[in-house]
Amino acid sequence: DTGVSQDPRHKITKRGQNVTFRCDPISEHNRLYWYRQTLGQGPEFLTYFQNEAQLEKSRLLSDRFSAERPKGSFSTLEIQRTEQGDSAMYLCASSSGLSDNEQFFGPGTRLTVL
Amino acid sequence: AQTVTQSQPEMSVQEAETVTLSCTYDTSESDYYLFWYKQPPSRQMILVIRQEAYKQQNATENRFSVNFQKAAKSFSLKISDSQLGDAAMYFCAYDSNYQLIWGAGTKLIIKP
Numbered sequence A: 001d002t003g004v005s006q007d008p009r010h011k012i013t014k015r016g017q018n019v020t021f022r023c024d025p026i027s028e029h030n031r032l033y034w035y036r037q038t039l040g041q042g043p044e045f046l047t048y049f050q051n052e053a054q055l056e057k058s059r060l061l062s063d064r065f066s067a068e069r070p071k072g073s074f075s076t077l078e079i080q081r082t083e084q085g086d087s088a089m090y091l092c093a094s095s096s097g098l099s100d101n102e103q104f105f106g107p108g109t110r111l112t113v114l
Numbered sequence B: 001a002q003t004v005t006q007s008q009p010e011m012s013v014q015e016a017e018t019v020t021l022s023c024t025y026d027t028s029e030s031d032y033y034l035f036w037y038k039q040p041p042s043r044q045m046i047l048v049i050r051q052e053a054y055k056q057q058n059a060t061e062n063r064f065s066v067n068f069q070k071a072a073k074s075f076s077l078k079i080s081d082s083q084l085g086d087a088a089m090y091f092c093a094y095d096s097n098y099q100l101i102w103g104a105g106t107k108l109i110i111k112p
Helices: none
Strands: A005-007 A010-013 A019-024 A031-037 A044-050 A053-057 A065-068 A075-079 A088-095 A109-113 B003-005 B010-014 B019-021 B024-026 B033-039 B046-052 B064-069 B074-079 B088-096 B099-102 B106-111
Touching: A005 A088, A010 A019, A019 A088, A019 A109, A031 A075, A031 B099, A044 A065, A044 B099, A075 A088, B003 B088, B003 B099, B010 B019, B019 B106, B024 B074, B033 B064, B033 B074, B046 B064, B046 B074, B074 B088
Parallel strands: A010 A109, B010 B106
Antiparallel strands: A005 A019, A019 A075, A031 A044, A031 A088, A044 A053, A065 A075, A088 A109, B003 B024, B019 B074, B033 B046, B033 B088, B064 B074, B088 B099, B088 B106
């Protein structure tokens, strides 16, 4: 299966620690997205890459959050000095850039900040 | 700013019956895409059906169909012959410059 993969699937950390998540998109997809989903809610857009360029960032993405996509392949999302409010599911999606923009999602990384 | 509203937090339906999930949205754009995604418990989000706004014909995918009312900004999902495997959270989403704007979701319960 060559779908979107995310690592780790679960992460428990203490408040104030830094965490990094990885997303591997479908290989031929040039667009990559990060979303955050809290319990009982729909996902919220965080950021979007086309190839290696980060084209959009939500205001939700505070300066403690940073995302990269070196060489336009996998992407990492880092959260520095984690807070309890950062506890959520972090979803990654990719798309081919065709006009219908169907996004394919990974299984998510569930972050728990104690 | 675009918004998406799903007014039904939870719906239940008897197996083999038909159920309709509601979604309304707000936008000033004339051409856009709308999607319904399904998120089964502890599993990843998958696309159920998409609709392009300039197409008047309602999209259909097997047992899933939409009722797209552009003027009313309404985009409901009809599931016919409901099956146990349809139990999931269903999210309506609007495509805004390649980021998706999501509703809060509707939890669909299938009664055997």
